Amino acid sequence: xxxxxxxxxxxxxxxxxxxxxxxxxxxxxxxxxxxxxxxxxxxxxxxxxxxxxxxxxxxxxxxxxxxxxxxxxxxxxxxxxxxxxxxxxxxxxxxxxxxxxxxxxxxxxxxxxxxxxxxxxxxxxxxxxxxxxxxxxxxxxxxxxxxxxxxxxxxxxxxxxxxxxxxxxxxxxxxxxxxxxxxxxxxxxxxxxxxxxxxxxxxxxxxxxxxxxxxxxxxxxxxxxxxxxxxxxxxxxxxxxxxxxxxxxxxxxxxxxxxxxxxxxxxxxxxxxxxxxxxxxxxxxxxxxxxxxxxxxxxxxxxxxxxxxxxxxxxxxxxxxxxxxxxxxxxxxxxxxxxxxxxxxxxxxxxxxxxxxxxxxxxxxxxxxxxxxxxxxxxxxxxxxxxxxxxxxxxxxxxxxxxxxx
Amino acid sequence: xxxxxxxxxxxxxxxxxxxxxxxxxxxxxxxxxxxxxxxxxxxxxxxxxxxxxxxxxxxxxxxxxxxxxxxxxxxxxxxxxxxxxxxxxxxxxxxxxxxxxxxxxxxxxxxxxxxxxxxxxxxxxxxxxxxxxxxxxxxxxxxxxxxxxxxxxxxxxxxxxxxxxxxxxxxxxxxxxxxxxxxxxxxxxxxxxxxxxxxxxxxxxxxxxxxxxxxxxxxxxxxxxxxxxxxxxxxxxxxxxxxxxxxxxxxxxxxxxxxxxxxxxxxxxxxxxxxxxxxxxxxxxxxxxxxxxxxxxxxxxxxxxxxxxxxxxxxxxxxxxxxxxxxxxxxxxxxxxxxxxxxxxxxxxxxxxxxxxxxxxxxxxxxxxxxxxxxxxxxxxxxxxxxxxxxxxxxxxxxxxxxxxx
Numbered sequence: 001x002x003x004x005x006x007x008x009x010x011x012x013x014x015x016x017x018x019x020x021x022x023x024x025x026x027x028x029x030x031x032x033x034x035x036x037x038x039x040x041x042x043x044x045x046x047x048x049x050x051x052x053x054x055x056x057x058x059x060x061x062x063x064x065x066x067x068x069x070x071x072x073x074x075x076x077x078x079x080x081x082x083x084x085x086x087x088x089x090x091x092x093x094x095x096x097x098x099x100x101x102x103x104x105x106x107x108x109x110x111x112x113x114x115x116x117x118x119x120x121x122x123x124x125x126x127x128x129x130x131x132x133x134x135x136x137x138x139x140x141x142x143x144x145x146x147x148x149x150x151x152x153x154x155x156x157x158x159x160x161x162x163x164x165x166x167x168x169x170x171x172x173x174x175x176x177x178x179x180x181x182x183x184x185x186x187x188x189x190x191x192x193x194x195x196x197x198x199x200x201x202x203x204x205x206x207x208x209x210x211x212x213x214x215x216x217x218x219x220x221x222x223x224x225x226x227x228x229x230x231x232x233x234x235x236x237x238x239x240x241x242x243x244x245x246x247x248x249x250x251x252x253x254x255x256x257x258x259x260x261x262x263x264x265x266x267x268x269x270x271x272x273x274x275x276x277x278x279x280x281x282x283x284x285x286x287x288x289x290x291x292x293x294x295x296x297x298x299x300x301x302x303x304x305x306x307x308x309x310x311x312x313x314x315x316x317x318x319x320x321x322x323x324x325x326x327x328x329x330x331x332x333x334x335x336x337x338x339x340x341x342x343x344x345x346x347x348x349x350x351x352x353x354x355x356x357x358x359x360x361x362x363x364x365x366x367x368x369x370x371x372x373x374x375x376x377x378x379x380x381x382x383x384x385x386x387x388x389x390x391x392x393x394x395x396x397x398x399x400x401x402x403x404x405x406x
Numbered sequence: 407x408x409x410x411x412x413x414x415x416x417x418x419x420x421x422x423x424x425x426x427x428x429x430x431x432x433x434x435x436x437x438x439x440x441x442x443x444x445x446x447x448x449x450x451x452x453x454x455x456x457x458x459x460x461x462x463x464x465x466x467x468x469x470x471x472x473x474x475x476x477x478x479x480x481x482x483x484x485x486x487x488x489x490x491x492x493x494x495x496x497x498x499x500x501x502x503x504x505x506x507x508x509x510x511x512x513x514x515x516x517x518x519x520x521x522x523x524x525x526x527x528x529x530x531x532x533x534x535x536x537x538x539x540x541x542x543x544x545x546x547x548x549x550x551x552x553x554x555x556x557x558x559x560x561x562x563x564x565x566x567x568x569x570x571x572x573x574x575x576x577x578x579x580x581x582x583x584x585x586x587x588x589x590x591x592x593x594x595x596x597x598x599x600x601x602x603x604x605x606x607x608x609x610x611x612x613x614x615x616x617x618x619x620x621x622x623x624x625x626x627x628x629x630x631x632x633x634x635x636x637x638x639x640x641x642x643x644x645x646x647x648x649x650x651x652x653x654x655x656x657x658x659x660x661x662x663x664x665x666x667x668x669x670x671x672x673x674x675x676x677x678x679x680x681x682x683x684x685x686x687x688x689x690x691x692x693x694x695x696x697x698x699x700x701x702x703x704x705x706x707x708x709x710x711x712x713x714x715x716x717x718x719x720x721x722x723x724x725x726x727x728x729x730x731x732x733x734x735x736x737x738x739x740x741x742x743x744x745x746x747x748x749x750x751x752x753x754x755x756x757x758x759x760x761x762x763x764x765x766x767x768x769x770x771x772x773x774x775x776x777x778x779x780x781x782x783x784x785x786x787x788x789x790x791x792x793x794x795x796x797x798x799x800x801x802x803x804x805x806x807x808x809x810x811x812x
Contacts, residue, residue, distance in 0.1 A: 030463065034459075034463060037459050042460070045451060045684070049447065049451055050427075052631075054429070054442075057432075058763065062810055066631060067811050092498070096502060096678055123665060128651065128653060131649070131651065135509065135542070144665065169663075224459055224683070225683035246533045247533060248501065251529075254529075256766060257529050257575075258529060261533035261537065273635070275632045276632040277631035278685050355463065359663060360662060403468045404467075405467035405473050
């Protein structure tokens with residue numbers, strides 16, 4: 001007899017689980033790192049490979065509208081993050097897109113020198129900002145403060161405030177609307193990295209008047225490993241900025257093969273090279289699952305799952321200390337706990353089929369993906385974690401060997 | 407009875423055709439634009455999607471060595487272009503890679519201001535150079551001369567000579583070793599774009615002492631539409647340059663999540679974001695076909711095919727004028743003809759199953775891919791072309807409507 005948690009009885013998203021291929025014996029709490037394979041995606045990719053590439057060959061750029069795939073995929077993502085059609089494109093990696101939008105934003109504030117960010121930002125965003133600053137050599141300063149100090153650090157020196165909305169380690173959520181408003185009041189622009197937001201929480205880019213955004217295709221959007229990322233440019237800025245990466249796909253007429261660059265109208269000027277059709281097709285297809293879903297339902301269930309997780313862990317695993325905000329409204333769709341032996345404990349947990357991940361120095365990180373997790377999964381996962389901690393079964397050499405990727 | 411051209415009888419590459427999925431009724435002379443699907447690739451991609459992503463999920467970064475895929479794929483490409491192991495990585499698009507290596511090269515020649523290129527370069531390379539120059543704002547000049555004037559334009563003002571080895575329109579080949587030697591004599595660095603070289607002609611990057619190179623994964627390497635590109639950094643430069651795109655994959659310890667960027671030793675510092683695993687897996691698998699192939703055999707057959715094509719066209723299609731060098735040693739693996747009604751004629755030809763492409767204003771372009779073309783294919787293709795031209799069957803409205811992608 002299958003046990004069912006009472007909260008699963010009224011779950012409006014319960015049927016969605018069948019839309020994914022969850023491996024037997026696995027409870028997957030790592031969709032914030034790499035989303036699960038949507039069940040229909042393999043057939044769709046096979047169709048693109050065998051039929052579109054294999055049979056249509058070069059003609060598919062027109063006959064299968066490959067050329068529009070970055071924009072078509074972007075528009076589907078846009079619906080999930082409050083971005084109107086024509087403001088989002090799917091392309092390149094998040095890091096490359098950070099470079100593009102940060103460069104574009106700085107060009108709109110030529111007299112200001114400060115890039116404001118926080119130390120809860122995902123490191124690659126800070127690396128890219130630092131690299132761009134060096135490259136430009138114009139005396140920009142990358143000012144990195146604690147997340148709770150960002151608001152006070154916004155002043156009239158700041159050209160661009162660049163933040164990741166949901167902290168990758170703790171899940172702490174910045175107030176996008178409020179911080180963007182503050183930035184604008186000070187004459188600064190706001191860039192939001194939605195890597196841990198898109199498909200996870202309700203986002204309203206247009207409502208918050210965000211200037212630029214970037215985000216990831218392979219986490220909550222389930223686009224596949226290393227899926228194309230996306231970027232957003234508010235309509236008002238689109239024709240005022242150029243990409244620093246002036247590739248042919250951002251040209252007004254790429255197939256005229258002119259020697260001079262003239263950026264195309266709109267957000268497509270932020271695209272660079274030939275679109276990655278196989279990867280984009282996977283991401284585009286993965287977004288099918290979201291088509292009939294309301295982000296408010298996802299958010300509601302996400303909070304319910306994470307609240308249950310916290311109460312179960314605190315009741316059954318006293319060795320662990322909550323590292324995420326306790327208020328669910330301050331938290332994205334993930335929960336982290338600190339534990340000195342967190343690395344080994346996570347390896348032991350993974351060996352038992354409960355997959356989360358670890359972030360140095362001592363963070364055990366668990367992601368909640370309402371599309372394919374039930375409340376019963378949460379209870380079962382914590383029972384296994386409690387057993388591991390109780391029996392100290394993490395205390396084995398094989399769980400302590402650090403892997404290349406954590 | 408199948409007709410067979412006598413030159414096909416001794417073709418050491420004849421058996422390779424079976425390694426590809428060629429659509430029924432198609433003679434594909436556009437492998438220089440998008441390579442044909444290798445027959446084993448759909449199964450390999452399905453395996454990566456269903457098993458590696460679907461079942462191993464996040465664990466696959468370690469268990470399936472996803473994290474090393476850019477370097478493993480780069481090394482396979484390296485063998486085809488005379489680049490030692492550890493000097494090539496597969497990542498991003500060609501345009502993005504041009505930006506990276508040009509920025510890196512300029513940083514090695516801080517006192518010089520000229521980027522030398524030619525007007526036969528693929529436009530995106532020029533766009534990217536022009537965009538980088540604007541971004542840097544340090545008075546760099548992008549000097550674009552005719553291809554035959556490059557040699558004389560190399561002087562002690564030139565920081566970087568950046569050329570595409572094989573002209574995308576005419577197939578004209580630059581002498582890489584000679585021009586690189588001249589550039590070095592003048593104190594300049596040499597960047598080579600191998601978009602139409604890799605897998606098409608013999609290339610010896612190390613022998614020519616090239617400083618940097620980039621190239622395309624979806625043309626002669628058959629990696630799939632929008633496949634990841636590659637880049638090469640000569641060993642001597644690797645630890646002296648940093649990428650302008652300082653993403654976490656180029657970090658010494660990406661999973662330490664440090665706030666400061668420290669580039670990793672070697673060519674991997676030129677990688678940026680999370681590797682595109684689905685796309686890279688397709689490219690990596692496509693390179694299987696090359697494993698037991700000698701580039702000298704490919705080059706020999708390529709010349710034989712293109713010489714046959716020229717003599718057949720000139721004998722049977724007097725309306726067309728050769729736009730490529732007549733000397734096969736001056737030509738890559740493609741041949742172009744000029745014809746005023748070239749656009750419509752190419753559409754008519756494609757409608758008859760012979761697929762080439764068109765480049766404005768009047769170039770009919772044909773690529774020769776010795777792995778999956780026979781001499782008989784060439785004879786058959788030209789017979790169809792002659793018929794189209796003779797009967798003026800290109801002279802129909804439906805062949806004159808310009809498609810979005812040409």
